[in-house]
Structures are given as C-alpha cells and as structure tokens.
Amino acid sequence: MKREAAEACCPPPAGKPDxxxxxxxxxxxxxxxxxxAIGHPARVQILRLLVSKEACICGDIVEELPLAQSTVSQHLKVLKEAGLIRGDVDGPRVCYCIEPRTLRRLKALIGGL
Amino acid sequence: MKREAAEACCPPPAGKPDxxxxxxxxxxxxxxxxxxAIGHPARVQILRLLVSKEACICGDIVEELPLAQSTVSQHLKVLKEAGLIRGDVDGPRVCYCIEPRTLRRLKALIGGL
DNA sequence: CGGTGCTATCGTGCTCCAACGATGAAGCGC
DNA sequence: GCGCTTCATCGTTGGAGCACGATAGCACCG
Structure with missing residues (x-):
C-alpha cells in the first residue's frame, strides 16, 4: 500500500529559454x-495536484477526484495531448507529472496578453 | 465610414489590488x-485585437475574422459572460473592450500554477 | 503459469459548442 | 415616419466533450 515512487520521473528542470x-x-x-485543455475544473484540479506534490503521483489522482477511473484517465489523456503533463510507466503503475516547459510556455503566452 | 469612438469606453484603470x-x-x-472562454482560436484572436487597439473597436471585429457576424457575436457573448470583455453601447454600434481587472486576475491564477 | 492490481480503451448516452442564415430590435439620418 | 445600418437573438445542423460501466492489456507476485 505504500507509495514510494518518485524516482524515475520528473527529472529535467531543463533550463532552455524557449x-x-x-x-x-x-x-x-x-x-x-x-x-x-485547462478549461475544465477536474483538469485544473489535476494540475494543481501534480504541481503541489513535488513527487509525481500516479493513480492516486483517481482517489482524489469524485470521478470514475475511466473519466480521470480521459482527462489525463487530454492534458497529456496538450503537452501539459507527462506519463512515465513505472512498473504496473503510471507516474504522471507536469511538464514544466509547457507550463512556462503557457505563462509566457498569457503574460503576452 | 470614419470611426472616432473611444470616448465613453475603456475608462477605468482601476488600481484595486484584487x-x-x-x-x-x-x-x-x-x-x-x-x-x-479563451479556449478557442477565434476568441484568442478577438482578445488580441482588443488588447492591441488601445481604442476599443466595435463591429470591425467581424471584418477581421473569417466568420459570420452571428458567430462573432456569439464569441463576444462568451467572452463577455466570462467577464473578460465589456460591451458599451455607443449609439447604433457597440464598443467592446477588455476588462483589465479580469485579465489581471487570469494572469494571477495562471501564475499561481 | 495463473491470478491480481493498475491503466487504458471501447461503446454509449447525453449535453454542450460552433457555425451558419434568417429574423428581430434599436438608433440615426433624411 | 421611413429606411438604413449595426448587433443581437433564434433555430438548426453537425460535431465535440463529459461521464459512466464494461472490457482488454500489462507488469508483477506467488
């Protein structure tokens, strides 16, 4: 039941200036x-979860949201296709974490308004 | 055909700190x-138009976009309902302009990620 | 190798969105 | 008052999006 994880994921701070x-x-x-992609409350919540936990959690997301597992999986897919998060396979589970580069890009685009 | 306008609209910088x-x-x-609300290319384009033109234009937006007038009107409605823009009636035309407070709010929320 | 736990995907119903043309309402000029 | 212009709204159609349960695909443990 323990969740250690947070080893093979979320590595590169990646200092490239875009x-x-x-x-x-x-x-x-x-x-x-x-x-x-962000325009849905559940997705915002997922993003916040992944940002707050510096370690990237996996299917614990499902337990945090009041949604069915399949629905959460779909939201994760949307976020992943938008490039906002990344999913690394860690054995039987999948470890999701935010993609800092895309997040910075978003902030830059919003800031440009 | 001249458009002077930009008088009764877009006034308050409103320095309230939210x-x-x-x-x-x-x-x-x-x-x-x-x-x-922003999650549509046409709406992003409208926002950019309203930001770039310091003066708030009106139905000229329709001529800038490759969409029917009714469609543009709907997009404007969406943006207005989200509080991102404001529409002041100026005689027969309507003068749209961004709502700086909401835009700042958005930047703060995005920045909080 | 067979089971178990974790995710992803499929199929389905329902709702919402995007686009258009047509119609209606309001203000100005003559 | 009449017509013109400018927007908003209505009604419709096609296509996404959201939610769920059920099912299938893996990786691991025993």
Whole structure:
C-alpha cells in the first residue's frame, strides 16, 4: 500500500529559454489549445495536484477526484495531448507529472496578453 | 465610414489590488471558466485585437475574422459572460473592450500554477 | 503459469459548442 | 415616419466533450 515512487520521473528542470514567438497566428492557436485543455475544473484540479506534490503521483489522482477511473484517465489523456503533463510507466503503475516547459510556455503566452 | 469612438469606453484603470484567493476550489472553478472562454482560436484572436487597439473597436471585429457576424457575436457573448470583455453601447454600434481587472486576475491564477 | 492490481480503451448516452442564415430590435439620418 | 445600418437573438445542423460501466492489456507476485 505504500507509495514510494518518485524516482524515475520528473527529472529535467531543463533550463532552455524557449525560442518561439509570443504572438501571431501560431501562438493564438497554441494558446487556445492549452486553455481548452485547462478549461475544465477536474483538469485544473489535476494540475494543481501534480504541481503541489513535488513527487509525481500516479493513480492516486483517481482517489482524489469524485470521478470514475475511466473519466480521470480521459482527462489525463487530454492534458497529456496538450503537452501539459507527462506519463512515465513505472512498473504496473503510471507516474504522471507536469511538464514544466509547457507550463512556462503557457505563462509566457498569457503574460503576452 | 470614419470611426472616432473611444470616448465613453475603456475608462477605468482601476488600481484595486484584487483580494480573492489564488487557489482553492473556487479559484479552480474560476480558472477553468476563464480558460474555457479563451479556449478557442477565434476568441484568442478577438482578445488580441482588443488588447492591441488601445481604442476599443466595435463591429470591425467581424471584418477581421473569417466568420459570420452571428458567430462573432456569439464569441463576444462568451467572452463577455466570462467577464473578460465589456460591451458599451455607443449609439447604433457597440464598443467592446477588455476588462483589465479580469485579465489581471487570469494572469494571477495562471501564475499561481 | 495463473491470478491480481493498475491503466487504458471501447461503446454509449447525453449535453454542450460552433457555425451558419434568417429574423428581430434599436438608433440615426433624411 | 421611413429606411438604413449595426448587433443581437433564434433555430438548426453537425460535431465535440463529459461521464459512466464494461472490457482488454500489462507488469508483477506467488
């Protein structure tokens, strides 16, 4: 029942300064995609969970949300497709964690408004 | 055909420091609502238009977007309901402009991630 | 190798969204 | 008052999104 984990995941702080433009048609599309992914309370909650736990938890997310496992899995898929989170397989479980680069990118795009 | 306008609209910079919390269940809901409103390319484009033009334009937005007038009107409604923009009636036309307070609020919420 | 636990995916119903054309309401100019 | 312009709203259609239960795919333990 113990959950140690937090070993093979969430490694790279990745200090790259991001080189893409902050506005323009592509940036508009990108911002819309990211915001659409965040545009659901359950997804915001998941993001907050992954940010707060510095260690990346896995299916414990399901227990935190009042939703069925399949529904949570779908939300995770949406977030992953948007590039906001990452899922590393750790044996039988999957370890999700935020993608700091995308999060920074989002903050930059929002800040550019 | 001239558009002077930019008189009775977009006035208050409103230097109030915003007193609501940056996280919690309510903040989650709020962030989701705001992001959902932004989560469409056309809406991002409208926001950018309103930010760039310091003067708040009106139905010129329709001419900037490759969409029907009714569709643009709906997007404007979504943004207005989210509190991101404001629409002041100026005679026969309507003058839309961003709501700086909400925009700041959004930046704070995103920054809190 | 067979079971068990963890996730992902499938299929389904329902609701909401996005786009359009057509129609209606309000203000201005003549 | 009449017509014109400008927006909003209505009604419709097609396509996503959200939720669930049921099912299938793996990795591990015994």
């Amino acid at each position: 080189l893409r433009p902050i506005e323009g048609a592509e940036a508009d599309e990108e911002l819309a995609t990211l915001c659409k | 007193l609501r919390p940056i996280e919690g269940a309510e903040a989650d809901e709020e962030l989701a609502t705001l992001c959902k």
